Amino acid sequence: MRVSEKVSIITGGARGIGRAAVDLFASEGSIVYAVDLDFDEPFENPSVQTVAMDVTSPEQWDDLVQRVLNDHGRIDILFNNAGAVGSYDGIADISFEDWHRIIDLNLNGVFYGTKAVLPAMRKAGTGAMVHTSSMWGYVGASGVAAYTASKAAVRSLSKNVALTYAAEGIRSNSIHPGIIGTPMVMAQDTELTDDLIQKTPLGRLGTPREVAQGALFLASDDASYITGTELLIDGGSTAQ
Ligand SMILES: NC(=O)c1ccc[n+]([C@@H]2O[C@H](COP(=O)([O-])OP(=O)(O)OC[C@H]3O[C@@H](n4cnc5c(N)ncnc54)[C@H](O)[C@@H]3O)[C@@H](O)[C@H]2O)c1
Secondary structure (H helix, E strand, O other), X not given: OOOOOOEEEEEOOOOHHHHHHHHHHHHOOOEEEEEEOOOOOOOOOOXXXXXXXXXXXXXXXXXXXXXXXXXXXXXXXXXXOXXXXXXXXXXXXXXXXXXXXXXXXXXXXXXXXXXXXXXXXXXXXXXXXXXXXXXXXXXXXXXXXXXXXXXXHHHHHHHHHHHHHHHHOEEEEEEEEOXXXXXXXXXXXXXXXXXXXXXXXXXXXXXXXXXXXXXXXXXXXXXXXXXXXXEEEOOOHHHO
């Protein structure tokens, strides 16, 4: 029970990495608020509450924080995980509309969530945040201009939160998945996925649970002396 009775908010909780994290955190004793646009499948664990909301809405974040504080009086963990590739275009081809939409989800969504939750964590003098970046927010990648920019910004924002609020007992770290077998990846063209698998030293896709395990570690007290860093969960891809 590595997050026993801790109150967690996990975004992008309906599918993929977020869903695996909701299941894992709940099985490790956490009360979990799973956030997503909508939920098709219910969760078996009764300590999971589903919240249908859009992470790009600061107003909806304020409502959620109010609800969690009314229910439990505290927020121990924020896992900012919702995100999407959105466009594979480089700068020459990407539309203004796509650029803003992707930055709004992948970067502003993290900013809104962090800003909404910080007052409760500061008041409590404790809290742990984990933000999902990507290996493509750690090293460069061609094409995917908005995604790489947003994910690199998340890495930097996480360090900023870590340094700004360390003295107040708040930790912040980023995780950087490689190529993971989630609905997001399975929906893309198989040639690209096969090529990425071939370039991965461990020679296979990662699983959502393998990423969730990293998030759980950073969110838990096992990582009590870890802040402002990043955890690559990429089968060795960026070690090359
Ligand atoms: N799968 C990978 O290979 C991979 C690699 C690196 C990083 N990531 C990152 O991991 C995170 C999770 O990705 P995934 O692969 O599980 O994707 P996914 O598409 O399977 O799941 C993402 C979830 O986020 C939700 N979401 C999207 N927009 C939202 C919004 N505005 N408000 C609330 N929820 C919203 C979706 O509905 C979905 O359930 C993302 O930030 C992604 O960029 C994934």
